[in-house]
Amino acid sequence: MELYEYSAHKLSKMLSEKKCSSEEITKSVLDRAAATDEKVGAYLTVCEENALKKAREVDEKRGRETLHPLAGIPIGIKDNISTKGLLTTCASKMLYNYVPPFDAFVMKKVNAADMVVTGKLNMDEFAMGSSTENSYFKKTHNPHNLDCVPGGSSGGSAAAVAAGSAVISLGSDTGGSIRMPASYCGVVGLKPTYGSVSRYGLVAFASSLDQIGPFGRSVTDTAMLYSVICGHDNMDATSADREYPDFTALLNSDVKGLKIGIPEEYYGEGVDNSVKETVMNAVKELEKRGAEIVNILLPSTKYALNAYYIISSAEASSNLARFDGVKYGYRTENFTDLTDMYEKTRSEGFGDEVKRRIMLGTFVLSSGFFDAYYKKAKLVALDIVKEFNSAFGKCDVIATPATPATAFRLGENIGDPTKMYAADICTVTVNIAGLPAISVPCGKVNDMPVGLQFIGRKFSEQILLNSAFAVENIFGESKPINV
């Protein structure tokens, strides 16, 4: 067995027992990336030299200092997370040459834990999309079937972990951008509670919905990485000031007495029957192990997609206005005056999907339309929060499919934005309500992975991880896919 095939928690143990070195692990992962990435296309930037240098440093430290359990473990980073001195393009022509002068909060944590950054991972441009087809640079392919998309927007982060070209990775989730690719690629992905991971240094898409989160091939790996990145940050006003437990130490697969809510709205029309069955089978397995199934209602779910696309696009239109060609990034070559420079830079620098959302967001915020769209969407958001609150009076977690279907084929939805948006139906409510949710593999349909999503109360990540851990005990940890 090659080193890249092991999970992070196994590698951590092997490192502490001196059965291998970080340099060997890193080399194995980089070799795996070199061998697979032509087909998978997960990486935008590979930092071979820096990664090996860091790995050697950690190897030297080992024995002399107490190291973090994830010290020396390779990690891949979504390309919208600011990495000091390392290209951070957001998969956009607009930032094709942008090197941040500072590290994101999560990168400070990752570096402090002595993890080894192997590179930056592909994504939909500015995290807008559900297939990673909106990257300016390349398309990422699903390791389970290279003709299929890995999901998005964190497609590179999920595909790299699935292919073994990363052991663990960081992504971001604004409307399902971690959970959907995790589901499509058959890995574990956690979207943490809004405010539990600092957004400082995450290039903003929709500030009130964005959250950074971990990917792993196992629940334990995901818990370990989440423990690294969560925590209060006074540079982020929306960061929650609270203490977090050691999620890994508290992992427990016992589901006796766990009340699992099943909302009928997530099992209705538009959700593939075989996906429903696969998810329900997993839930029933948990029931056999002592969990209790409770039927709940989340009726506002039917408005969630509309509300989500209004709120996220409104915020995006403002957040992305700073990409104007003045200070950094792409600037058009020929222009006549300031307005011309703005128009050409933004027309040439942004892709179609980004422009579509900027236009939509600009429209819903314009005077005369604000009340009809943005304000109404915010009211829907309040209803969604209320319904979740009352549902959590009856259950501990809510179980749903993470996606309405398994991974679709590349190009299948590209011409139909609304069909593409519909793929987010199971995930957007969680962001609107600021809740945590996890996608864990629970079987396959036609050889393609299906993800079970657990949604929890705010800051109930431990319960989600434990529920996912129970599922993982039934279906097994994921292994790198042969491509």
Place this chain on the structure above:
Amino acid sequence: MEYETIVGLEVHAELNTKTKIYCNCKNAFGLEVNTQICPICTGMPGTLPTLNEKVVEYAVKMGHATNCSINNVCKQDRKNYFYPDLPKAYQISQSDIPLCEHGYVDIMLNGEEKRIGITRIHIEEDAGKMLHNDAFQGSLVDFNRCGVPLIEIVSEPDMRSSAEAKAYLDTLKSILQYIDISDCKMEQGSIRCDVNVSVRPKGSTEFGKRVEMKNVNSFSGAMRAIDYEANRQIEALERGEEINQETRRWDDQKGVNVLLRTKEDAQDYRYFPEPDLTTIYVPLEKVEELKNDIPELPNAKIKRYVKVLGLSQIDAELIAENLPRCRLFDECVKICGYFGKDSVSPKNLSNWVLGDVSKYMNETGKDIADTPLDANLLCKIVELIETKVISNTSGKVIFEEIMNGNTDIDKIIEDKGLRQISDDSAIEKIVNDVLAANQKSVDDYRGGKTNALGFLVGQCMKASKGQANPAKCKELVLKYLNG
């Protein structure tokens, strides 16, 4: 036809907090370009604002000082527009819920008091500055000013002339200085204003179409701009033209304004709640505490000086308009008691403060705080004069000595022999000697040349080396001449 001018003002005042509003950069003027900046105030991707609480406190103080109600729960909003000096392409401001609203200030004009309504006061961030350099084709941007905290004070259209507008601006300025929240340095742009002007036939109760003028950089410029615009509108109306609601740019050097944009071209700022910041909440106890921090304000001071201390209106206004001056005066009054010691009246003190003290400050450009003078020393000088221990002339000598760093008044009197002779027998001897030596002048006086009296008293003062009490001398000389 007779017309009435209607004026409303939007005043922007830079707050003198130590750091900027959303980052820890120094809030300072006049430093080398682009040295007081960081990734946050220059809007680098991924950065987030965190609110400087002092800004809220300062604005609440201004709200109290202008009799506003305080919205202790409010929010911040984004005002979206493109310009190179605005690196995020939005300004964080407040739209529908300002921190303070519904207040007023009373202004004094030609001895008449008038109340001007304050619509609202809100907090926001300043933008950078465009620079134009001959050596460089194109424009440069200095971001030092980005994120400097501002309050915008919006008045009701309650002013009826440029003189009232000027009085209003002077009043605001002195309030800002009294509560010490702004440096109020016009030449550094720390107070700027936009002027709204309309005209209507006298007697009409409906407002005319309003024209907004930008780029008004001084209070006197505001007067010129208002007078110019009112005349322009009146002339247009007289020609039978209509006034358009529009924005014009004031050119103070040429003394004219030019059309900037019409109502149709008005920008849509697409305000929406700033998702990167949480709700502003000021506990009610804090609101009250800040109210108690407000010192006696200029209007109240002037009234007290006139009614309680018996100063003239003009002296009261002169003292109150200069904060260091009125601090010195107030301290002196406090030391001497509100109704003065036996011989030191507020009037005596005011004469000194407005006389020698002001003269010294004006001539040297020094602040009182930078000199050895304090209230105790000044009170002592005045008391010594009024109790006839020293002459007025000697008082001036002592004042100068103090300003030169010699603050031991008793020693100055001894060293310079400034103690006044008030002892009757001693003075009588001097008078007798002088009269005996100046028989011609005595004869002149008795012959009707009464100005000989001054000469004789002068000779007595000279003979006493200036130490004789001049009133006493005069009394004795007259007694002899008329006797």
